[in-house]
Amino acid sequence: MGYIQKHRYGIFGTIVFFTVVVVILISFGFYTQLPLPGEEGILVNFGVDDNGAGLIEPQKSNAKTQEVKVEEIIPQETEPQTNEEAKVKGEDVLNQDYEEAAAIKKKKIEVEKKKRIKEKEIQRQKQLIEEQRQKEEALKKKKEQEEKQNVINDRIKNAFSTGKNDSANSSKSEGVTSGKGNQGSVNGSVDSKNHGKGNGRGNKGIFFSLKGRNPKFLPKPEYNLQLSGIVVVEVTVDQYGNVVKTNPGIKGSTTLDATLLNAAQKAALKAKFDVKHNAPAYQKGTITYHFILQ
Template sequence: MANFLDTKNKRKSAAITGVLMSLLIVGIFFVGLKYLDPPEEYGIAVNFGTSNVGKGDIQPTEPLKSASQEQVIEEQQEEIQEISESKVTEEETSKSEDVVTQDTEEAIAIKKEQEAKRKADAIAKKAQLEKERIEKEKQDAIAKQKAEEQAKKKKLDALIGGVSNSEGNATGGEGNDNVPGDKGKITGDPNANGYYGNGGSGNGGDYQLGNRKPLSRPKPGYECNEEGLVVVEIEVDRSGNVINAKPGAKGSTNTAQCLLSQAKAAALKTRWQADSKAPSKQIGTIKYRFSLSQ
């Protein structure tokens, strides 16, 4: 034994083993397996009864009296009848539900078809109205254009004395070329003395004299093959008469003598509003534009 426990570790291991074994033996006595006498039974509980069939909610404590054969048959017939009636009721209910469902689906389909047709009609009507509107605007624009052209033609005819082309019935002529005809342009002014330029308001001018406005604005003659802007400095008295005119002032772009002389002559013939409070010699300007382009 001394040789078995000859080291410190062996003696320590033997002591620990002894303690553990002691605790295990004590545990077995106090917390060991229990034994029931008699042992518990395991399984499924079965209801108390005296026959293989039964009916009702009251539990008898003694065997029931045997029912007669006729009573059993009657009860079985009643059960069969109840089952049949229940089945018939369920079939009728199911059939009724099928009919209602079928009617509902048909109604929904019809309603959807009507709604689709209504939307299609609305879209078609809107498209038709839009087409009619565009056509009406187009016709109105054409009518307006024709009316404007007619008005321009009437105004032009009135301006040149009712003659709208060179193939008219008027006699005589006017010009400086010693050749039969009426020299000028269809858009010109019958009362103008010049033959060059683009007619219309091409020989018009800008009139500046403080707050006073021109009452008459005669156009300058146009007798030379020149173009450009001629600025005329003027002096006007209180009565509105131009008492002095100096053509070729600052801003002029062409100082050809033929243009300057015609601009001065037109400026001296211009009449202005009278103003008793104006200076005795009020200074202003008139701008004449001469053009050869169409």
């Protein structure tokens, strides 16, 4: 049996005893009284002389001794800060930091939002400026096209209004009846010898029918075949006098030869009529081509 095993109860008792003693000393022995107690001295016999004899204390004289009042300064006790108070202060600091961080974040979000709104407004203004520029450019092109078309129309009009010679231009009357005037139709041609009612150039050449419109340019069909016949072409004309659609060989045609139909269609597409802004957007009429043996 070992030494520790043999004296285990004694060792255990000693440890417990000294543990209790240490606890008692810590709890009651090591304590400083606050405030500190005043110092105590030895009581001394009252007298006014350095030498004297006798057992009876003489009576105090009437002279009043000056009393000196000493004000005792008592130190103020400061209460130690408890864990609860420290915890509350710590939470207040954390809450304050969180509120400041939230305010900074909110302000940053507002700044970014204003920035996005400003960028969108700038983009919208740029888009409006671009749209306005495109509109102005389109109007400019349209105006230039109209001016070019007017120049072409004026040239064609001058060409149609020119007579066979200068003497014819100076004439103020023309026709096969009596009286003064220019016999014929307002929708006719100066080159036609047919003075009756109707439109176009008579039965030899080109005949047109388009209500309220006058031709500016009616080219002759180009063909090299020894064929004859009449080809009626339905045409669709816009307000600017352009032929935008054709349909050759409709009712009234006397031939359906592919070569003549193709020649008539090509000539019709090149035809030009006067500009009329109050006319329908697309107006239908006909152009009749008389093909004769060459």
